Amino acid sequence: xxxxxxxxxxxxxxxxxxxxxxxxxxxxxxxxxxxxxxxxxxxxxxxxxxxxxxxxxxxxxxxxxxxxxxxxxxxxxxxxxxxxxxxxxxxxxxxxxxxxxxxxxxxxxxxxxxxxxxxxxxxxxxxxxxxxxxxxxxxxxxxxxxxxxxxxxxxxxxxxxxxxxxxxxxxxxxxxxxxxxxxxxxxxxxxxxxxxxxxxxxxxxxxxxxxxxxxxxxxxxxxxxxxxxxxxxxxxxxxxxxxxxxxxxxxxxxxxxxxxxxxxxxxxxxxxxxxxxxxxxxxxxxxxxxxxxxxxxxxxxxxxxxxxxxxxxxxxxxxxxxxxxxxxxxxxxxxxxxxx
Amino acid sequence: xxxxxxxxxxxxxxxxxxxxxxxxxxxxxxxxxxxxxxxxxxxxxxxxxxxxxxxxxxxxxxxxxxxxxxxxxxxxxxxxxxxxxxxxxxxxxxxxxxxxxxxxxxxxxxxxxxxxxxxxxxxxxxxxxxxxxxxxxxxxxxxxxxxxxxxxxxxxxxxxxxxxxxxxxxxxxxxxxxxxxxxxxxxxxxxxxxxxxxxxxxxxxxxxxxxxxxxxxxxxxxxxxxxxxxxxxxxxxxxxxxxxxxxxxxxxxxxxxxxxxxxxxxxxxxxxxxxxxxxxxxxxxxxxxxxxxxxxxxxxxxxxxxxxxxxxxxxxxxxxxxxxxxxxxxxxxxxxxxxx
Numbered sequence: 172x173x174x175x176x177x178x179x180x181x182x183x184x185x186x187x188x189x190x191x192x193x194x195x196x197x198x199x200x201x202x203x204x205x206x207x208x209x210x211x212x213x214x215x216x217x218x219x220x221x222x223x224x225x226x227x228x229x230x231x232x233x234x235x236x237x238x239x240x241x242x243x244x245x246x247x248x249x250x251x252x253x254x255x256x257x258x259x260x261x262x263x264x265x266x267x268x269x270x271x272x273x274x275x276x277x278x279x280x281x282x283x284x285x286x287x288x289x290x291x292x293x294x295x296x297x298x299x300x301x302x303x304x305x306x307x308x309x310x311x312x313x314x315x316x317x318x319x320x321x322x323x324x325x326x327x328x329x330x331x332x333x334x335x336x337x338x339x340x341x342x343x344x345x346x347x348x349x350x351x352x353x354x355x356x357x358x359x360x361x362x363x364x365x366x367x368x369x370x371x372x373x374x375x376x377x378x379x380x381x382x383x384x385x386x387x388x389x390x391x392x393x394x395x396x397x398x399x400x401x402x403x404x405x406x407x408x409x410x411x412x413x414x415x416x417x418x419x420x421x422x423x424x425x426x427x428x429x430x431x432x433x434x435x436x437x438x439x440x441x442x443x444x445x446x447x448x449x450x451x452x453x454x455x456x457x458x459x460x461x462x463x464x465x466x467x468x469x470x471x472x473x474x475x476x477x478x479x480x481x482x483x484x485x486x487x488x489x490x491x492x493x494x495x496x497x498x499x500x501x502x503x504x505x506x507x508x509x510x511x
Numbered sequence: 512x513x514x515x516x517x518x519x520x521x522x523x524x525x526x527x528x529x530x531x532x533x534x535x536x537x538x539x540x541x542x543x544x545x546x547x548x549x550x551x552x553x554x555x556x557x558x559x560x561x562x563x564x565x566x567x568x569x570x571x572x573x574x575x576x577x578x579x580x581x582x583x584x585x586x587x588x589x590x591x592x593x594x595x596x597x598x599x600x601x602x603x604x605x606x607x608x609x610x611x612x613x614x615x616x617x618x619x620x621x622x623x624x625x626x627x628x629x630x631x632x633x634x635x636x637x638x639x640x641x642x643x644x645x646x647x648x649x650x651x652x653x654x655x656x657x658x659x660x661x662x663x664x665x666x667x668x669x670x671x672x673x674x675x676x677x678x679x680x681x682x683x684x685x686x687x688x689x690x691x692x693x694x695x696x697x698x699x700x701x702x703x704x705x706x707x708x709x710x711x712x713x714x715x716x717x718x719x720x721x722x723x724x725x726x727x728x729x730x731x732x733x734x735x736x737x738x739x740x741x742x743x744x745x746x747x748x749x750x751x752x753x754x755x756x757x758x759x760x761x762x763x764x765x766x767x768x769x770x771x772x773x774x775x776x777x778x779x780x781x782x783x784x785x786x787x788x789x790x791x792x793x794x795x796x797x798x799x800x801x802x803x804x805x806x807x808x809x810x811x812x813x814x815x816x817x818x819x820x821x822x823x824x825x826x827x828x829x830x831x832x833x834x835x836x837x838x839x840x841x842x843x844x845x846x847x848x849x850x851x
Contacts, residue, residue: 176799177807180709184761184806207569207679211769213607213757214573214672216679219559220566229547233554234616234651234669239658267553276574278618278667282660311574311667316705318579318665320622323658327618327651329574329669332554339547339556365656369520417553421524429551459516466524467517 181316186284190312193290197297201307206274208308215308217274227336231270235260236327238420239364243391245322246376250288252394253326254295255302256361259397261330262303263417263474266402267430269340270332272305280313281324292326303399305330342414342430342477349413349477351437351498352486354401356473358393358447362420363467367391367449370457383448390449398474401490405476408489414477418469425466427475427507436503439472440510444495446471461511472497521656526624530652533630537637541647546614548648555648557614567676571610575600576667578760579704583731585662586716590628592734593666594635595642596701599737601670602643603757603814606742607770609680610672612645620653621664632666643739645670682754682770682817689753689817691777691838692826694741696813698733698787702760703807707731707789710797723788730789738814741830745816748829754817758809765806767815767847776843779812780850784835786811801851812837 177184191211202208207216222228237256244253262272277296279289289312300307310328319325359367368391376388383390398417405412414430416423427437450471454464464470477500478486487494517524531551542548547556562568577596584593594617602612617636619629629652640647650668659665699707716728723730738757745752754770756763767777790811794804804810817840818826827834 176710176797176803177703177706180706182705184765209681213604213769214571214610216608216674217570217572218676219562219568219570219673220676222559223563227558227560230557230559230614230671231554232557232614232616232648232671234618234649236618236620236651236653236655238653239655241655242657264553268556270554274570274572276572276669278574278576278669280576280665280667308572309574311576313576313578313667314705315576315579315581315665317582317660318663320657320660325620325655325658325665327620327653327667329616329618331570331572331671333559334556336558336560341549363517365522365654366517366520370516425524429553457516463516 182314183284186286187312187314190284190286190289193286194293197294198307201297201300203306206306206308217306217308222333225335228333229336229339231265231268231332231334232329233261233264234327234329235264236325237361239368240361241324241326242368243364247388249392250291251295252392253292255299256395257326257328258296258299258303259395260361261328263398265330265332266399267340267415267417269334269338272303272330272332274306274308275300275328275330276308277310277328279324279326280315282316282319282321284312284314303397340412340415342432344413345432345435345477345500347435347500347502349479349500350483350496351439351500352476352478353444353472353495353497354398354474354493355445356469356471357396358390358449360395360469360473362469366467367453370453382452396473405486405489408485410482410486410489411479412476413479416475418472418475422465422468422470423472423509424507428505431505433505434502436501436506437498438501438508438510439498443497444471465509522654523624526626527652527654530624530626530629533626534633537634538647541637541640543646546646546648557646557648562673565675568673569676569679571605571608571672571674572669573601573604574667574669575604576665577701579708580701581664581666582708583704587728589732590631591635592732593632595639596735597666597668598636598639598643599735600701601668603738605670605672606739607680607755607757609674609678612643612670612672614646614648615640615668615670616648617650617668619664619666620655622656622659622661624652624654643737680752680755682772684753685772685775685817685840687775687840687842689819689840690823690836691779691840692816692818693784693812693835693837694738694814694833695785696809696811697736698730698789700735700809700813702809706807707793710793722792736813745826745829748825750822750826750829751819752816753819756815758812758815762805762808762810763812763849764847768845771845773845774842776841776846777838778841778848778850779838783837784811805849
């Protein structure tokens with residue numbers, strides 16, 4: 172065999188090098204003084220002594236992917252927001268526990284690397300990192316011939332954040348009588364895309380639909396919202412956020428029990444919050460039950476907040492027009508009921 | 512549509528739940544007192560105050576995958592060591608900079624989740640984490656219908672470690688005249704599998720070959736070695752490890768320059784270290800040039816160590832029979848030469 176057997180085996184080192192070179196500026200743009208990094212290092216270095224002002228810092232870490240929203244992005248060749256989807260999903264997950272983002276690492280793999288696509292994805296990850304104030308400290312781009320379906324790729328990421336020990340939000344003070352408030356989602360965020368794509372497959376995704384106020388493609392690509400800023404505003408205002416719930420895969424039925432202690436349950440009253448119309452379209456076309464809709468999708472509930480009754484007014488006044496009272500905590504055994 | 516449209520769209524929530532339940536014990540077995548974790552949390556919590564004894568701790572982070580070694584594991588349905596491949600790759604990467612492992616997060620994705628396979632993979636990741644003394648703090652298992660080729664899956668992970676700032680190994684003291692020592696690899700580790708699989712495709716992978724002393728399948732599945740323990744022994748003995756180089760994708764040609772400062776170069780003398788026979792077989796069958804072999808594979812050089820001349824004897828005495836002098840640092844412009 173000749174000089175580049177590896178390329179014939181499906182691994183293109185020159186492409187990997189081109190990508191590393193082209194993403195360098197975007198990645199470096201996320202690095203502050205706490206990053207001790209050399210380009211080409213085996214690992215990223217992040218100065219933890221800048222956290223030393225905390226009494227008892229606790230690191231908070233999560234790994235997530237963006238699911239088959241990737242296939243929607245690929246269909247429209249729209250990669251500018253997929254990094255926001257990934258980073259925001261992770262930021263919201265650590266925010267639930269009180270964590271603030273420090274640094275992020277991404278993983279991108281494909282059967283064959285398309286440098287233009289990979290560069291655009293990493294640039295969007297870097298842009299999202301900059302906006303939430305975290306460093307894109309490292310990552311891996313892998314070419315895995317035969318593992319992925321032709322033209323497909325996967326994207327995942329890991330976020331490391333920090334929280335002061337006494338400020339860890341663990342839901343331990345949640346009591347019957349507390350109110351459930353919601354910050355709205357922008358759409359599906361990063362969950363339920365396999366179902367949505369199957370149900371909507373026969374429709375035109377580019378035509379604007381009056382019912383949506385946009386096209387199906389645009390509605391499906393709406394970026395996963397980040398709740399860092401509104402949650403920080405509520406905390407600054409002095410609202411007692413006893414618990415947060417990021418509504419991701421499994422919907423309210425599977426996510427809300429994660430913050431409910433024994434002896435508590437939750438009721439949500441449908442109609443008290445706006446549901447992005449894409450959900451109604453999916454439900455109607457797919458003839459899907461309410462139960463399953465709430466088990467797969469966030470249904471407009473992006474982040475749920477457990478707030479004591481006396482703080483509800485302050486919370487609503489702090490984020491006027493955005494926050495809704497959507498239900499309450501009851502006595503019970505960790506079950507979640509949606510009153511339809 | 513009926514009650515489980517999501518399953519018909521290819522996402523099986525019941526399987527995901529079964530997996531979460533079955534991996535719980537293995538994951539928890541990696542948790543020490545520093546982990547503040549609840550099963551089902553949105554993110555993992557790790558007490559950083561246990562690091563407070565350090566003067567200026569620096570976090571060290573890396574994300575890696577195991578490449579198409581996965582396809583070899585799948586062919587033999589052998590998942591017991593794939594977690595070691597993943598964790599050891601990451602441990603070696605942070606070790607280069609002086610980092611010690613703290614916690615790990617894994618990412619597994621497939622077109623369709625086979626719970627038995629996923630559980631075995633996570634159990635092997637957990638076992639590897641236990642052995643290197645790090646917590647498996649979190650992870651994500653994703654079912655992505657249509658993204659992966661039928662029957663395929665991908666596995667990646669992120670390791671967070673720590674190093675005292677003054678002990679960061681950055682290669683800045685490497686000088687011409689320093690010696691290059693090598694810790695042997697066990698085989699391909701996690702790089703070059705696409706090429707090896709293509710070249711060896713026509714052979715019987717189960718039959719023992721005298722040249723290998725084992726079968727091709729066994730030789731290819733040899734786990735990625737972990738160099739944490741031998742490196743710690745050298746450090747404890749007082750050997751000045753000026754630089755380390757984990758030989759991964761790109762071989763010595765692409766990895767060694769990552770630790771070479773301007774004004775330095777490296778020469779390696781082939782024949783001074785043992786080459787696992789699988790490399791000779793791949794080269795002969797594939798008629799691959801020496802250059803390309805050293806550009807794709809580690810060729811038996813698992814971890815390279817840059818040691819000043821006066822410490823070489825102590826190093827060899829500390830790890831007798833394992834460590835070899837394989838070359839030296841010269842004046843030059845960051846190039847790597849292998850004398851064949």
